[in-house]
Amino acid sequence: MAQGMKRVVITGAGTINAIGHNVAETLEGFREGRCGIGPLDFPDVERLSIRIGGQVRGYDAEARFNRQQLALYDRFTQFTLLAVREAVAQSGLSFDGELAARSGVVLGNSGGGMTTLDANYRSVYEEGKNRVHPFVVPKLMNNAAASHVSMEFNLKGPSFTVSTACASSNHAMSQAFQMVHGGMAPVMVTGGSESMLCFGGVKAWEGLRVMSKDACRPFSANRNGMVQGEGAAVFVFEDYDHAKKRGAEILAEVVGFAMSSDAADIVMPSKNGAARAIRGAMMDARINPEEVGYINAHGTGTAANDKTECAAVADVFGAHADRLMISSTKSMHGHLIGGTGAVELLACVMALRDGVIAPTIGYEEPDPECALDVVPNEAREARVEVALSNAFAFGGLNAVLALRKV
Amino acid sequence: MNVKDKVFEIIAEQAVLEPSDVTMDSTLDDLGIDSLGLVESIFAIEEAFDISIPFNANEPSESDFDISSVASIVAGIEKLIAEQHD
Structure with missing residues (x-):
């Protein structure tokens, strides 16, 4: 390893997705080979030809966020915050002083607040309304999730959102790795989220004719396309020495x-x-x-x-x-x-x-x-x-x- | 419900208070309503009374809508209803 470069370890993980509302449930799903893909449930789904997806089910937003938060948080932001809460709790870190000033959050996201956009387009185009809620823009912007994470966890260092379609999260985590590796930040919160499962989101994907109507069967000769999911996963990337000094549990090393x-x-x-x-x-x-x-x-x-x-x-x-x-x-x-x-x-x-x-x-x-x-x-x-x-x-x-x- | 009661209800909801906590003399500052809370309140008022409020968040004092107290807001709404619902 080049001189002065830091080893980077993962000291926290969090998620919410179609097979689990946290890491333990998700890993149990992986072990059981559990399928989280099923019939989509949202307005106008009957007008779609693709009607399956990996939706997050049994999720009660109102139990997790208050009214003011919900007015500002698109679904992709909600998922992100839930995943970060789990990851940061596992890491045992709290951000203040010098640690807060240097630590940040880099997240991957492609569609931004697609469900917010979809609902508001429906309201102005289909329902003919001439007025939209004032928070449409702060809800739908791609960096909304990263910004709310920075606010909730007091992360004052480098924070931004990376958008490279299906590779967004990997590009984001690569950036976070590089920042810790190079000594710019002792800790980076990183991962990604997406929530495009709404009429307009799925309709757009239908157009490409790459979606399966029945199942996602990777590598199988009879595979017939992709199936969309939604959710988030987030990790705490930490300088190895920093983690070691405070006796943190290390989940894996990013090399x-x-x-x-x-x-x-x-x-x-x-x-x-x-x-x-x-x-x-x-x-x-x-x-x-x-x-x-x-x-x-x-x-x-x-x-x-x-x-x-x-x-x-x-x-x-x-x-x-x-x-x-x-x-x-x-x-x-x-x-x-x-x-x-x-x-x-x-x-x-x-x-x-x-x-x-x-x-x-x-x-x-x-x-x-x-x-x-x-x-x-x-x-x-x-x-x-x-x-x-x-x-x-x-x-x-x-x-x-x-x-x-x- | 008259204009005053409805405005109290909207403002109280925004401030996470009971309508009985709002008075005509209250200012938005007193009630803890920040700039985002203000634009959300204006949106809710426009929806409730089907009116259009001339308000630009860049220059609130230049807008032809006085937000200095709950009383001035209620008066402004009553005027707009009269003008816009003829």
Whole structure:
């Protein structure tokens, strides 16, 4: 490691998503291979051709936030704050003085306050109203969640939101890693969130014809598209020495990352772009390919992504590609777009810490173009030293993180 | 419900108080209503009375709508209702 560089560890995690309202429930869902995807429930769903998704169910916003907060918090902000509360509580940190002044929050998000936008467009276009609530803009802006996190937790250092579609969270966590690694911040709160499950949000995705009407079956020969999810996941990234000094529990170490751009097509993925990001993350982390035991795949369940991703992994790892495990948990929680990499990092932490590999559920038929060990349908116990998490976004923007067992 | 009672109700809700805590002499400051609370109150008043209030948050004192007390707000609303509901 370069001189002066800090080791970066994870000392807190929090989430809310379709398979759990916290980390414990989510990891239990991963272990059971529980599917959180079901019929969508929101106004005008009958006018959609895609009617399934990984919605957060049994969620009572009014029990978690007061009236004034709800007037200002879009659903993506609510999910973020709940995840941060869990993560920060686990870390045991409270931010004041010098720690508050230097610590910040970097989050991934793609759609901003899509449900706020949708409801207000409906009100002015469909219902013909000429007046909207004054908080529409502060609710829908993409940085609303990061800003409210900074306010609730007194984080006064570098804070912003990263928007790179399906790779937003991984890009955000890479930035947070870099800030702690380089000594700019002792602690960064990072991850991502998304909530696009409303009529306009799903209608827009329908247009691309990449969505499945029945299930998300990554790597399975009969896969027929992606399924959207919603929620958030957030981690506390902390300088190892800072964490050690205060006796914090360490969940895993973040050892490196890489970003690459396909510079090729606005929607079609590139094997080369993906491979460069995977290889780059291992170089940055100074790990040998043979050390990688698990990859949390981007694994969207589309024809294009899954075969391209498998080809990239085969290219990078050679013979070792057949020994490592690669699974897509999107089959359970759906694709959280800007929040997906954060929820998926939980599967990497579980692999390293608990020795349990989350499965790819809905796997029905082998596909010769995805001939890797995709941990089909059932979780597996295995000892893993290093895990990677892939994210390959629309627009050809890729980010891969590398984690090591502590 | 008359204009005064409805305004008390809206302002009390915004200030997280009971309508009985609001008086005609209260100022928004007294009630703890900040600038965001003010624009939210104006929105609620416009919705409740179906009127349009000339108010620019950049220059509240220049707006043709006096927000210096609850009494002035009620008077302003009554005037706007008379003007806009003819």
